[in-house]
Amino acid sequence: xxxxxxxxxxxxxxxxxxxxxxxxxxxxxxxxxxxxxxxxxxxxxxxxxxxxxxxxxxxxxxxxxxxxxxxxx
Numbered sequence: 788x789x790x791x792x793x794x795x796x797x798x799x800x801x802x803x804x805x806x807x808x809x810x811x812x813x814x815x816x817x818x819x820x821x822x823x824x825x826x827x828x829x830x831x832x833x834x835x836x837x838x839x840x841x842x843x844x845x846x847x848x849x850x851x852x853x854x855x856x857x858x859x860x
Contacts, residue, residue, distance in 0.1 A: 792804050792805060793839055794809070794835055794836055794839040794840055795839075795840070796840040796842065796843040798842060798843065798846075799812060799819075799842070799843065799846045799847075800812045802821075802836055802840050802843055807824070808824070808860075809823060809824045809827060809832065810822065810824070810832070810836055810843070811858055812843075812846070812847050817848075818848060819846060819847045819848060820847055820848060820856070821843070821844075821847040821848075821849055821855065822856045822857055822858040823836075823855055823856075823857060823858070824857070824858065824859070824860070825857040825858065825859040829854075829855050829857075830851075832855075833849060833851060833853075833855055836849060837849060837850075837851065
């Protein structure tokens with residue numbers, strides 16, 4: 788079993804798992820919101836972002852149970 792990868796952030800715009808960008812910040816009608824990389828489990832990814840990168844989660848109004856849109860490369 789592999790070790791868990793810790794997510795990192797540049798602060799407000801992106802979250803990374805290693806070198807792969809897994810979340811991006813977008814400006815929407817109600818302020819900033821985040822989108823996660825297509826193909827990732829939304830619930831688990833949001834929970835881990837909130838745990839590992841609380842400053843990104845706060846800046847992008849992320850909450851458990853709130854729907855998250857996707858992006859693709």
